[in-house]
Amino acid sequence: MTTARDYSEGIDPERALKYVIQHFLGDRTEIVEGVVSHVTPSWDHENAAEEIRDQIRPRVKELDCVTGSGNLDLPDSPNWYVPDLAVAPKELAKGGGALVPDQTLLIVEITSESDAETDRVVKRKRYAEYGAPLYLLVDRAEKTVTLFAGPGRLGYTKVDGPHPFGTAVRLPEPFGIDLDTSGL
Template identity: 60%
Template sequence: MSALPGELPYSSVDPEEALKYAIQHHARERVQIIEGVIEPMTLGWDHEATASHLRCRLNDKVRALGCVMGSGDLDLPGSSNWFVPDVAVVPCALAKGGGALLPGQTLLVVEVTSEDSGDTDRVVKPRRYAEYGAPLYLLIDRRDCACTLFSEPGRLGYTRAVGPLPFGQPIDLPEPFGLSLDTSEF
């Protein structure tokens, strides 16, 4: 027997699941959930150019590691967050499963700031990515023309940060990457 209108037990609906289901099935635009607020992704070509430069610099190493790079969905279960990073590096085997991954399943997460997302990328995302175990978080801050690499995640945030380093100064990505990243074109 199905429930009649008005008889649905709303207390049995999990708000986190409902919110995340809604954005996954939103047909018109790509969105993410930041601390319970649905935010559309509005990226300009200057933003995309920065992400593209980074992808070019990482491409050979990502392939050698047996990984893939992209901007797929990252779920943060138990919270009202669903992030879409500008770049994430994940093992190929995990990328084949479809659906969202967890931040702890990535090798690297990168956010490139834009006018409307800068504060979120600087404050909320480092805390949440650390809480959910993303081993490396690279913040490319276009407002401040600097990069910061966060590592050693913990429940309260990252315990290590290198930077902010001004654009043009290389930033070293630790193993498994083991490379110095040229930031002059950011």
């Protein structure tokens, strides 16, 4: 006689949960340190993302990349993120699945009241650990923008900011542009 236990042996719970989120729970569901949440951004939050997207779009096209808020998997961890904005090479984005942070060129998180500390601390640490080359934190509560670069296992080694809204923030190569933060 086969039991439920027989079926559960050999199943990777992390993989199973990430599969359910990717295929059944919608496009704005993420797992942060094992906690599942559905992200519903406000209009001012979306406006900030759009302001950044509009400014980087010409350079993103030159780099043959795309912008979006697609799924990011952090393998061997209880994390599955949906960034507010990310830039990834077009050929990697065509696969339909999740990317890993080190496959991006830039990740942007825009804080909300409910997730500010997650974006400031947890995601910054995890994005660095998983090799995201640039992490731009738009902190709406503090009205600041901070750019993190030089990812490593212990965090980012370079920090530019926090800069108050209205300050031009330089996005280094491959972007090589100044980001106007006055509309955030």
